[in-house]
Amino acid sequence: MAKWGMVIDLDKCTGCQACTIACKSENNVPFGSPEEQERRIDLFWHKVIAVSNGEYPGVNVELIPMPCMQCDHPSCVPVCPAKATYQREDGIVMQNFRRCIGCKYCIVACPYGARSFNYQEQEDREYLRPDLPRDFGLDTKSYIGPWPFPHRTHGVVEKCTFCFHRIDQGLKRIEAGEDIKIGVDVVPACVEACPSGARVFGDLDDPTSNVSQLLASRDFIRLRPEFGTEPKVFYLPQ
Amino acid sequence: MEATYTSIEGKSRQYYLALGVLGAIAVAGLASFAVSYLQGHQVFGSSNVIPWGLPIVIAIYLIGLSAGSLILSSLTYVFGQEKYKPIARVAVFLAIVLIFGAMVAIAVDLGRPEKAWRLFMFFYLNNMTSMFALNGILYGGYFVISLTYLGTILANKPKLTRPIGIFAVCWAALVHMGTGAIFGFIATREIFFSPVKPFEFLAAAMVSGLALLIIAVYATLRLNGRSVSYEIIYSLRRLLAMLIVLLLLLVTVDKLTHIYSPSRDAAMFLLTGRYSSLFWSGQIGLGYIIPLIILVHPRTSKSITWILVAAASVVVGIFFERLALVLPGLAYPLHYYPGHVEGVWGQVGSFPIMPVEVVLSVGMFAFLGVLYFLGLKFMDLLPPPEPKPTREPQPAGEPAANEAVPSGE
Numbered sequence A: 001m002a003k004w005g006m007v008i009d010l011d012k013c014t015g016c017q018a019c020t021i022a023c024k025s026e027n028n029v030p031f032g033s034p035e036e037q038e039r040r041i042d043l044f045w046h047k048v049i050a051v052s053n054g055e056y057p058g059v060n061v062e063l064i065p066m067p068c069m070q071c072d073h074p075s076c077v078p079v080c081p082a083k084a085t086y087q088r089e090d091g092i093v094m095q096n097f098r099r100c101i102g103c104k105y106c107i108v109a110c111p112y113g114a115r116s117f118n119y120q121e122q123e124d125r126e127y128l129r130p131d132l133p134r135d136f137g138l139d140t141k142s143y144i145g146p147w148p149f150p151h152r153t154h155g156v157v158e159k160c161t162f163c164f165h166r167i168d169q170g171l172k173r174i175e176a177g178e179d180i181k182i183g184v185d186v187v188p189a190c191v192e193a194c195p196s197g198a199r200v201f202g203d204l205d206d207p208t209s210n211v212s213q214l215l216a217s218r219d220f221i222r223l224r225p226e227f228g229t230e231p232k233v234f235y236l237p238q
Numbered sequence B: 001m002e003a004t005y006t007s008i009e010g011k012s013r014q015y016y017l018a019l020g021v022l023g024a025i026a027v028a029g030l031a032s033f034a035v036s037y038l039q040g041h042q043v044f045g046s047s048n049v050i051p052w053g054l055p056i057v058i059a060i061y062l063i064g065l066s067a068g069s070l071i072l073s074s075l076t077y078v079f080g081q082e083k084y085k086p087i088a089r090v091a092v093f094l095a096i097v098l099i100f101g102a103m104v105a106i107a108v109d110l111g112r113p114e115k116a117w118r119l120f121m122f123f124y125l126n127n128m129t130s131m132f133a134l135n136g137i138l139y140g141g142y143f144v145i146s147l148t149y150l151g152t153i154l155a156n157k158p159k160l161t162r163p164i165g166i167f168a169v170c171w172a173a174l175v176h177m178g179t180g181a182i183f184g185f186i187a188t189r190e191i192f193f194s195p196v197k198p199f200e201f202l203a204a205a206m207v208s209g210l211a212l213l214i215i216a217v218y219a220t221l222r223l224n225g226r227s228v229s230y231e232i233i234y235s236l237r238r239l240l241a242m243l244i245v246l247l248l249l250l251v252t253v254d255k256l257t258h259i260y261s262p263s264r265d266a267a268m269f270l271l272t273g274r275y276s277s278l279f280w281s282g283q284i285g286l287g288y289i290i291p292l293i294i295l296v297h298p299r300t301s302k303s304i305t306w307i308l309v310a311a312a313s314v315v316v317g318i319f320f321e322r323l324a325l326v327l328p329g330l331a332y333p334l335h336y337y338p339g340h341v342e343g344v345w346g347q348v349g350s351f352p353i354m355p356v357e358v359v360l361s362v363g364m365f366a367f368l369g370v371l372y373f374l375g376l377k378f379m380d381l382l383p384p385p386e387p388k389p390t391r392e393p394q395p396a397g398e399p400a401a402n403e404a405v406p407s408g409e
Helices: A020-025 A034-038 A103-111 A164-175 A189-193 A210-217 B012-039 B054-077 B083-107 B113-120 B132-153 B159-182 B197-223 B230-262 B267-271 B276-296 B303-329 B353-378 B399-404
Strands: A004-009 A047-053 A060-066 A086-087 A094-095 A199-203 A233-236
Touching: A004 A210, A020 A047, A020 A189, A034 A094, A189 A199, A199 A210, A210 A233, A233 B267, B012 B353, B054 B083, B054 B132, B054 B159, B054 B197, B054 B303, B054 B353, B083 B113, B083 B132, B083 B197, B083 B230, B113 B132, B132 B159, B159 B197, B159 B303, B197 B230, B197 B303, B197 B399, B230 B267, B230 B276, B267 B276, B267 B303
Parallel strands: A004 A233
Antiparallel strands: A004 A199, A047 A060, A086 A094
16 A cells, blocks of 8 residues: 655745645635634645744745645644544545534644644535535545535634645546556655755655655654654755 | 421512513623624634633633532531531532533533533543543533432431432542643643642632522521521631632642743743733632632621621632633643744733623523522422421422422522
8 A cells, every 4th residue: 555645845845835825725725804804714734834043144934835734643643532533544634524523633733734724614515626526536425525515614624635636636547547656657746846846745655756856865853753654745954 | 317308489579670680681691692693603702823712711710619619518418517507408409500601601602502412421431531521520420419319408308318428429529630631631731730720719619609608698697587696607717717718728829830930931921921910819809818818817707797798809819710720721822933023923911801701701690590589489499487397308300399388588
């Protein structure tokens, strides 16, 4: 079974936020009004933070793009009382909106602030782009995911899914005999959108994948390792 | 010694007035719940930084009051201290009302309250590693056990009451320790994360439950013309002072542990940051110091009025203790990366006071008041108005048996 991971090269990242925008448009995450942003009740599946060290003129600012870390040992999964948050076999931490009761315990437990609560009825009610087929051709009966919950409702928690729908679609195409590779031809929206090629996506279990080779060739860090969550998003420092 | 109990008649103007006012506030609370359900939680003060607001604070506060109240009823029914008998039934009844209120408070804090039943699908739809799911067992079981306990007490079955009482008291202790574990087991929030939390919660529960019991018993007996045994209140006063000292010790250990390690930023935020007044004035001042001074001072400790002031101060102070845990614990920003996180992602969370949330909170308390008053009217909870009872206790279990009871007012 593949284990999907992401490598973000901080040396190449320019902080253009194309990943944030691509995520918002791919998953139809509402943009949020200025008032919502002031109160911090807007939704973000992906964010870019700026971290400064030192004081002017000796100041250093690092830009850290932060999707969900898709931890190997997530702290959000064991706290969910309703089995709404769970880990797929390929390591992606999913949120099932049908099961979610909105207790927000996972937001409290996540060390990366990767989760947002839906504080109001949103205008963009579809989780998907309307130009794409609703179920992506997936078997919705056996499949437990955000779909087939048809609309975005207020009162549930949302998070980044590593664009699992793209991955699953890609796997179907591979099964059907197409010659494509996930991580090269099929990548999450944020990876696809990155203009400087700072983000790489692939299978961590496959030693020939580009993520494995990057991690083998360069020094890498993971965020907040002290929690033992084993994130599957790796950063190559500047 | 055979103590007897009656209900109050509940036909006076004041009774109906109190019921009416509380009922109106409760209806306003229900209306604000409807608003929050239709509009979403944007009408609350909570945000993605501080996802838990007043309803959760009230929930853990009420659970504490409830567990404390029930544990104190054991003085009579488990340890056989006859002098506390006049207040024991009220204590159990109060515990049931309060745990019901706590469950309501948790339900209204859920984003999808219509799915609250999922919290009670133990081992089937629930993830039993979650402290919330485990507490579902504890709260639900507690509710059932306390109802049984009250049933055996009302039915005058002392042989049954004692074992059920022991079980109920142990369960009540677990209930509040489980509530502490909801917070204490979360490593992400440094202010929450502490092995002392369950014990701290248990001590806080007993302190606040005892204080509320003193007030409730005094007010109920006094307003209904029952004679108040000052001896009870004096001995409860000593117990209260001891429990406050215990709680103060536990809190001190908890905070000292957090301050001692070099990664003390979160603890220092609690003690000096934006919400530090909640901690110092509310929790430490109102909750511990003021009542302790009143309770040990040779003059004030002899006065019933002062003891009541101290108890009220504790009840308010413990509410601040809950606030001073939830708000600073969540408001302290997460440090995603070494250094200073700039802009909105590194800001300390703010918690605006929103009208809908406040009305909802007050409404919940009013609703509990309504339940309490109705219980006094329809169940035999209080000692009879005259010091010398002439009747056998109601052979009861049947709450409606109050029709034949002599007038209490």
